[in-house]
Amino acid sequence: xxxxxxxxxTEEIKVKDLGLQRYISLTPKIVPRTNARYAGNRFHxxxxxxxxxxxxxxxxxxxxxxxxxxxxxxxxxxxxxxxKLVEDAFTIIEKKTGKNPIEVYVTAVENAAPREEIxxxxxxxxxxxxxxxxxxxxxxxxALRLMVQGVYxxxxxxxxxxxxxLVEEIINAYNRSTASAAIAKKLEMERQSDSSR
Numbered sequence: 001x002x003x004x005x006x007x008x009x010t011e012e013i014k015v016k017d018l019g020l021q022r023y024i025s026l027t028p029k030i031v032p033r034t035n036a037r038y039a040g041n042r043f044h045x046x047x048x049x050x051x052x053x054x055x056x057x058x059x060x061x062x063x064x065x066x067x068x069x070x071x072x073x074x075x076x077x078x079x080x081x082x083x084k085l086v087e088d089a090f091t092i093i094e095k096k097t098g099k100n101p102i103e104v105y106v107t108a109v110e111n112a113a114p115r116e117e118i119x120x121x122x123x124x125x126x127x128x129x130x131x132x133x134x135x136x137x138x139x140x141x142x143a144l145r146l147m148v149q150g151v152y153x154x155x156x157x158x159x160x161x162x163x164x165x166l167v168e169e170i171i172n173a174y175n176r177s178t179a180s181a182a183i184a185k186k187l188e189m190e191r192q193s194d195s196s197r
Contacts, residue, residue: 002030003030009028010028010102013100013102017110017113019139020110020113022046023136023137024050024106025048026106027049029049029052031083032052033055045137045140050102054105055079057148058082059082060075061075064149064153085162085163088163089163092164092167093170093171107174108170109140111173111183113143114189115139115190116133116189116193117142117189117193118132118189119132129192130196131192131194147182150180150181154181168180169181
């Protein structure tokens, strides 16, 4: 039986959110690195192990609003650094929670995935915000991006290491705490969606 990082089993893990079940792949890999083998295929991300998707996001987090400074120059695309960061974070999560860290991470992604977002529609020269449902694939992408950007934001120019911030972000998202950047942003988006119906 293959285990993720040759340490953690994914057999008992269940995705509770029915909308996300087809889009969170729990097929374990000893080294979660496919080198974009499926990149040309439609919905290829859904077949990629969810831990690998986190590693890919850590390598290219994208900038937050106009703060390019935090992402440029630091997102070097070094797969080994991302691999070590995630493995160390999972080891600490296992010590802190006493649970399978991949299960904690999957639940955190489910909790952080927003259900609605706002688009702007133009009607008669005026622009109005409109709430729309988010596609499941986009929900996961968005949750991962918010988590990783929260980690970069908290570890930039700080003494606290990125691995500790990643552990905190995942555990806070698992507990649905607003201390998690992803959960805070999700709640803000859903609040705005409610008001613009």
